[in-house]
Every structure is written in C-alpha cells, then in structure tokens.
Amino acid sequence: MGGLARALGLQLKRVDLMACTQITYSFDPFAANVKSVRQFLFALSPTKTRSTNYNCSYKIDVKSDRSSPKIHVKFVDGHEAIFKTENLSTYDIVRNFNQLCEQHSRKK
Amino acid sequence: MAKMSALGKVKLFTPLLIQCRHKSKHFIQRPRPSHLDRRIFEAVTVPLLPEKIHDPYANCPRLRRRLQAVKEDVVQDEMENAYENYLMGICRRMLEENRMIIAFQLMAMSTREKVDIKRQLFLNGLKLKFVSNAIFSDTKWINLSPLLCSHNAYVVSPDVDISRVIKLTHKMPELILLGGLVNDQLFTREGLQRYAKLPDIDVLRGQLVAVLNATPSRTKSLLEHHQQTLSRNLDQYVKDNTEKS
Numbered sequence: 001m002g003g004l005a006r007a008l009g010l011q012l013k014r015v016d017l018m019a020c021t022q023i024t025y026s027f028d029p030f031a032a033n034v035k036s037v038r039q040f041l042f043a044l045s046p047t048k049t050r051s052t053n054y055n056c057s058y059k060i061d062v063k064s065d066r067s068s069p070k071i072h073v074k075f076v077d078g079h080e081a082i083f084k085t086e087n088l089s090t091y092d093i094v095r096n097f098n099q100l101c102e103q104h105s106r107k108k
Numbered sequence: 109m110a111k112m113s114a115l116g117k118v119k120l121f122t123p124l125l126i127q128c129r130h131k132s133k134h135f136i137q138r139p140r141p142s143h144l145d146r147r148i149f150e151a152v153t154v155p156l157l158p159e160k161i162h163d164p165y166a167n168c169p170r171l172r173r174r175l176q177a178v179k180e181d182v183v184q185d186e187m188e189n190a191y192e193n194y195l196m197g198i199c200r201r202m203l204e205e206n207r208m209i210i211a212f213q214l215m216a217m218s219t220r221e222k223v224d225i226k227r228q229l230f231l232n233g234l235k236l237k238f239v240s241n242a243i244f245s246d247t248k249w250i251n252l253s254p255l256l257c258s259h260n261a262y263v264v265s266p267d268v269d270i271s272r273v274i275k276l277t278h279k280m281p282e283l284i285l286l287g288g289l290v291n292d293q294l295f296t297r298e299g300l301q302r303y304a305k306l307p308d309i310d311v312l313r314g315q316l317v318a319v320l321n322a323t324p325s326r327t328k329s330l331l332e333h334h335q336q337t338l339s340r341n342l343d344q345y346v347k348d349n350t351e352k353s
Contacts, residue, residue: 038257039259
C-alpha cells in the first residue's frame with residue numbers, strides 16, 4: 001500500500017482544475033463500492049486544489065436509490081466525461097482525471 | 109666604515125644537513141607494483157573475514173523494538189489492547205448514550221473551520237464527533253458499515269431533533285449529509301429529510317385518532333342515511349296531506 005499511496009499523493013499534487021467548469025459527484029452512500037468516489041471528493045476538496053480554478057463548481061448529489069456512483073466532469077472546451085467509479089480505485093480516477101484535464105486544457 | 113665592520117661580524121645560519129630528492133615525484137594515484145615476494149606474502153596473509161551484511165535492526169532502535177514486540181507478541185498485544193479498549197469504551201459509551209447519530213461526509217477544512225462548526229453545533233445542543241471507522245466493528249452499529257469508508261464525521265445528540273441538524277448543516281458546505289441512525293433505525297439521506305419535515309409526535313397522534321374515529325362515524329352515517337331520508341320524506345308527506353285536508 002505504501003507505493004500506491006505515494007503514487008496517489010504524486011498524482012494529487014498534479015491536479016489542476018483549469019480545464020474543468022463543473023464536477024458532479026453522484027453516489028448513494030449505502031450502495032457498494034463508493035469508497036473511491038468519496039475519497040476522490042475528499043482529495044479534491046482542499047483549498048489548495050480548489051484555488052487552481054475558483055470557477056470550477058462542485059456539485060454533490062447524494063442519492064438514496066442504490067444507484068452506482070458516478071463522476072460527471074465538464075471541460076472548458078465543451079467536452080464531458082463520465083467516470084463510473086464502481087470498479088475503479090481512487091488512484092485510477094485521479095490518474096485518468098489528470099490525463100483528461102491535460103488533453104482538454106486551453107494551454108496547449 | 110663603521111657599518112661595514114658591523115656586517116662583517118654577523119654569523120649566517122648554515123644547516124648541517126640538506127635533504128633533496130633527485131628521483132621523480134611519488135605518484136600516489138597509481139603506485140608502482142611492489143616486489144613479487146611482498147605481493148605473494150600479502151596475498152597469502154589477507155584475513156578471511158565474514159562479509160558484512162547491512163542490518164537495519166542494528167542501527168534503528170524503533171525497528172529493534174518492533175522486532176522484539178513481534179517476538180513477544182502476547183505481552184505486547186495485551187498492553188496495547190488495554191489502552192485501545194479504554195479508548196473504545198469511551199467511544200461506545202458515547203454512541204450508546206446518544207439516540208441520534210447522523211453521519212456526514214467530511215470535506216477538507218482547516219482546524220479553525222472545524223472548531224467554528226463544532227461550536228455552532230454545541231450551542232444548539234449537538235456534538236460533532238470524529239470516530240475511527242474501526243470502532244464500529246463487532247458492535248450493533250455494524251449496520252452503519254456501508255457508510256464506514258473514507259472520512260466521516262458524526263453529529264450526535266441524546267434528543268432526536270433532525271430538522272435542527274439539517275437546518276444547521278445546510279449552511280456548512282464542509283459537511284455532507286449521508287445518513288444516520290435514529291432510535292436504532294437506519295435512515296438514508298432522503299429518509300432523514302422526510303423525517304425532518306414531519307410535525308411533532310403529539311400532532312401526529314391527534315391526526316391518527318382523527319383518522320381512526322372518521323371510519324366508524326362515516327359507517328354510522330352511511331347506515332343511518334336511508335332511514336333518515338325515508339323519515340324525512342314521510343314527514344313531508346304527512347305535512348302535505350294535513351294541509352290539503
């Protein structure tokens with residue numbers, strides 16, 4: 001776990017929300033495998049991360065219908081991405097999120 | 109002339125031995141190979157020491173202590189468990205005393221924000237608790253297990269007043285309502301919100317009594333309806349006949 005935690009920490013340092021306009025987290029806490037969404041939500045909540053783009057809004061939708069967890073990301077260039085995180089680890093989500101942010105950022 | 113005579117009297121220092129090296133400079137980086145006999149002698153007399161293996165336990169006292177703890181696991185476990193049990197006892201007592209335990213997803217926040225939230229809740233008779241997820245195992249609260257992952261905070265209170273909790277935490281973006289345990293009953297977020305909208309228990313009891321009373325009274329009125337209409341009609345008939353005669 002040590003190596004994975006370190007890798008996760010390195011990925012979290014790289015998170016830059018400049019490419020995002022809205023991130024919607026929807027999950028039912030009583031459904032199975034919501035740990036990764038909740039950890040991702042916590043990991044992206046510090047002020048340091050939020051300060052990379054204050055225009056990026058977080059929407060948290062706590063459901064009560066046992067639906068599977070999802071993260072819906074809207075990018076500045078109009079693209080959208082949906083993470084169905086039921087079978088994803090936190091590291092997988094953060095890594096793919098970073099890759100997508102790099103692809104859709106306007107800096108290129 | 110006096111000066112010249114003074115100079116002539118001075119004795120100059122002359123060393124007895126003067127060393128000088130007529131060979132080339134000694135080259136330290138690549139010394140010349142020594143004589144064959146000497147080399148053979150040195151090769152034969154090299155000491156055969158065992159190879160030194162790096163041992164982290166030799167240098168690190170913390171690792172040594174841990175190794176010792178593993179060797180004497182029985183004693184160490186008992187020692188640790190005593191303290192852990194004490195802490196767990198406090199937490200369990202806290203959970204037992206409070207009839208309302210509402211779980212929240214925690215967002216990252218500074219200690220100052222945390223203290224502010226704690227105080228605001230405390231002024232309203234509620235307490236914010238941060239409990240390890242491991243505490244709940246092997247207890248009746250294991251039913252909360254779906255909620256027990258990631259970062260949790262619990263708002264606890266001996267009195268059940270969900271509407272107040274929801275009203276207070278609505279303004280706190282750091283706390284996200286997940287569900288809860290109220291009067292030994294599990295509630296989802298939606299369930300808690302519905303519960304919060306319910307009026308007082310006495311009002312509800314009054315409504316129940318009214319509903320229960322409504323059915324028999326309606327049955328009675330339905331049963332009496334025909335007889336009443338008949339008697340009314342007959343009365344009218346009698347009246348009409350008496351007026352005519």
